[in-house]
Amino acid sequence: xxxxxxxxxxxxxxxxxxxxxxxxxxxxxxxxxxxxxxxxxxxxxxxxxxxxxxxxxxxxxxxxxxxxxxxxxxxxxxxxxxxxxxxxxxxxxxxxxxxxxxxxxxxxxxxxxxxxxxxxxxxxxxxxxxxxxxxxxxxxxxxxxxxxxxxxxxxxxxxxxxxxxxxxxxxxxxxxxxxxxxxxxxxxxxxxxxxxxxxxxxxxxxxxxxxxxxxxxxxxxxxxxxxxxxxxxxxxxxx
Amino acid sequence: xxxxxxxxxxxxxxxxxxxxxxxxxxxxxxxxxxxxxxxxxxxxxxxxxxxxxxxxxxxxxxxxxxxxxxxxxxxxxxxxxxxxxxxxxxxxxxxxxxxxxxxxxxxxxxxxxxxxxxxxxxxxxxxxxxxxxxxxxxxxxxxxxxxxxxxxxxxxxxxxxxxxxxxxxxxxxxxxxxxxxxxxxxxxxxxxxxxxxxxxxxxxxxxxxxxxxxxxxxxxxxxxxxxxxxxxxxxxxxx
DNA sequence: CGCTTAGTTGACGTGGATCAAGTACTGTGG
DNA sequence: CCACAGTACTTGATCCACGTCAACTAAGCG
Numbered sequence: 084x085x086x087x088x089x090x091x092x093x094x095x096x097x098x099x100x101x102x103x104x105x106x107x108x109x110x111x112x113x114x115x116x117x118x119x120x121x122x123x124x125x126x127x128x129x130x131x132x133x134x135x136x137x138x139x140x141x142x143x144x145x146x147x148x149x150x151x152x153x154x155x156x157x158x159x160x161x162x163x164x165x166x167x168x169x170x171x172x173x174x175x176x177x178x179x180x181x182x183x184x185x186x187x188x189x190x191x192x193x194x195x196x197x198x199x200x201x202x203x204x205x206x207x208x209x210x211x212x213x214x215x216x217x218x219x220x221x222x223x224x225x226x227x228x229x230x231x232x233x234x235x236x237x238x239x240x241x242x243x244x245x246x247x248x249x250x251x252x253x254x255x256x257x258x259x260x261x262x263x264x265x266x267x268x269x270x271x272x273x274x275x276x277x278x279x280x281x282x283x284x285x286x287x288x289x290x291x292x293x294x295x296x297x298x299x300x301x302x303x304x305x306x307x308x309x310x311x312x313x314x315x316x317x318x319x320x321x322x
Numbered sequence: 323x324x325x326x327x328x329x330x331x332x333x334x335x336x337x338x339x340x341x342x343x344x345x346x347x348x349x350x351x352x353x354x355x356x357x358x359x360x361x362x363x364x365x366x367x368x369x370x371x372x373x374x375x376x377x378x379x380x381x382x383x384x385x386x387x388x389x390x391x392x393x394x395x396x397x398x399x400x401x402x403x404x405x406x407x408x409x410x411x412x413x414x415x416x417x418x419x420x421x422x423x424x425x426x427x428x429x430x431x432x433x434x435x436x437x438x439x440x441x442x443x444x445x446x447x448x449x450x451x452x453x454x455x456x457x458x459x460x461x462x463x464x465x466x467x468x469x470x471x472x473x474x475x476x477x478x479x480x481x482x483x484x485x486x487x488x489x490x491x492x493x494x495x496x497x498x499x500x501x502x503x504x505x506x507x508x509x510x511x512x513x514x515x516x517x518x519x520x521x522x523x524x525x526x527x528x529x530x531x532x533x534x535x536x537x538x539x540x541x542x543x544x545x546x547x548x549x550x551x552x553x554x555x556x557x558x559x560x561x
Numbered sequence: 562c563g564c565t566t567a568g569t570t571g572a573c574g575t576g577g578a579t580c581a582a583g584t585a586c587t588g589t590g591g
Numbered sequence: 592c593c594a595c596a597g598t599a600c601t602t603g604a605t606c607c608a609c610g611t612c613a614a615c616t617a618a619g620c621g
Contacts, residue, residue, distance in 0.1 A: 126552075142458065144458070144462045144466075146462070146466055146467070146548060147548055150466045151466070152461065152462040152465040152466040154458040154461040154462060155458070166451040166454065166455075168444075169444060169447060169448040169451050169561050170448075170451060170455070170555055171552065171555045171557050171559060172552055174455060174458070174459075174550075174552055174553040175458065194440075194444075197440045197443055197444055198440045201433075201436045201437045201440075201443075204436055204440075204443065205407075205408060205433075205436055208408060208447050208450070209408040209409075211447070211450065211451055211454060212405040212408050212409060212450055214454055215405065215450065215453055215454035215457055216405075216409070216413060218393075218454055218457035218458060218461060219381065219383070219393040219394070219413065219414065219457060220413075221461055222391065222393040222457060222460055222461055222464060223383045223385070223391040223393060225461060225464040225465055225509060226391040226464055226506070226508075226509030227383075227385055227389045227390070227391040227506075227509060228385070229608090230608090230609085261566090261567060261568090262567070262568065263566095263567075263568095267465070267466075269465075270464060270465030270466060271609080271610090272609070272610050272611075273567090273568085274569085274570090274609085274610075274611080274612095275608085275609055275610070277568065277569060277570090278569090278570095278609090281569090309385060309386055311413075313365075313410065313411055313413055314413040316409055316410045318410050320410060322408050468576090469576090469577080500598090500599065500600090501599075501600070502598095502599075502600095510577075510578090511577070511578050511579075512599090512600085513577085513578075513579080513580095513601085513602090514576090514577055514578070516600065516601060516602090517577090517601090517602090520601090
């Protein structure tokens with residue numbers, strides 16, 4: 084299988100052979116995590132950055148009263164932890180939602196990339212900037228969208244991101260997440276997530292059986308979620 | 323007055339003389355915007371990046387039904403638009419909340435920095451990564467905090483960020499924003515913002531008169547907002 | 562076959578939105 | 592100097608979307 088980071092980046096700009104070789108070298112050392120285990124804990128100062136190559140991972144934040152919020156869901160090809168190269172310490176947990184395979188890149192190697200390969204540096208930078216753009220989209224949805232619209236937006240985003248790394252078949256994809264996790268991503272109660280999902284299914288725009296999501300009416304779902312994929316930067320351009 | 327970007331970055335790492343000179347060159351070309359005017363509009367492809375040197379700017383997103391959400395508030399020293407170097411197009415408006423002075427850096431010059439000054443490149447990258455960390459803090463507050471706690475968190479963040487660029491006096495600072503704007507940052511109605519502010523003032527931890535905010539009990543406010551400044555990366559470290 | 566976890570449903574309560582009507586402040590023009 | 596218009600702030604009354612609580616069903620799984 085192709086390196087998912089190569090898929091992620093080459094969707095946004097052309098990669099030279101040197102750059103592809105460098106990416107493969109960065110992501111050669113992998114490690115597996117079982118579903119539910121922490122990959123990084125809040126407050127750590129990791130010496131390596133992590134790329135998800137298989138499985139789903141989340142960023143979890145815990146409040147004093149035990150409430151949890153999930154600020155991001157990461158799919159294969161996402162350099163979940165690239166920013167730890169620059170940050171003091173990580174302000175949240177990264178948890179394997181499903182069984183995950185993760186590639187570890189020592190920070191020293193990344194720093195060397197910034198010294199030798201400016202274009203690849205900019206592309207790695209781009210990947211963190213897309214992360215921020217996704218955060219903003221979530222902020223807007225959390226602050227001003229109804230649960231139904233938010234859910235639709237979320238599914239549109241997931242479809243678009245999974246499509247990039249070849250994890251969709253038509254409009255169908257695997258999304259093995261519980262309604263509990265979904266609640267903590269949308270800032271809702273589990274009960275309300277359940278009802279919202281029923282409402283969304285009732286519109287006929289999606290089906291969600293087990294862990295399989297099918298978008299049956301993309302245009303309707305897109306309209307409902309007011310989804311504009313521009314923020315995912317899916318165009319190939321010199322960067 | 324010192325270049326606010328120098329203040330912002332030198333709080334996080336040491337800058338060489340070369341780097342300071344480069345920063346000053348990057349931010350020498352300024353432009354003024356009146357309060358309420360758009361600095362960048364959604365969908366544009368700017369050829370320069372923007373640094374706020376004076377005033378406050380926001381990122382605004384508009385939904386189909388006219389609702390507005392503000393995903394970030396930017397203070398002097400913030401490279402609001404640095405990511406436009408890498409992005410296809412900007413997914414939101416940037417609006418001057420107060421009269422703003424802004425420095426414009428042509429993308430070509432920034433690209434040259436990535437080719438010549440890897441350490442400064444990493445620090446600029448850092449500034450976008452801190453942006454993302456602030457977004458995550460907002461996501462958590464939007465999703466799982468009560469309005470009162472959220473407001474407290476917001477004020478703690480503003481205090482901490484303004485302190486970095488020398489815009490506080492003791493625990494007092496200027497925050498010339500309306501409750502309307504505040505509502506769109508916290509995802510609340512104006513009426514509820516008003517009541518929440520009254521409640522917060524009643525705790526005795528802050529006063530807010532006109533555009534002047536005073537934190538009267540930092541520990542109380544911090545506890546209320548569960549504020550941990552770690553995500554702002556205020557430590558000086560080699561990066 | 563019992564145990565655990567996820568999903569579902571109904572009843573009920575409440576936090577925050579909405580609506581409507583004020584008041585206070587600022588700037589503008591006569 | 593006052594009249595006014597416009598904007599922000601404030602307050603009270605009402606409503607409903609969503610949370611909470613409590614029970615049940617369904618689906619693994621040892």
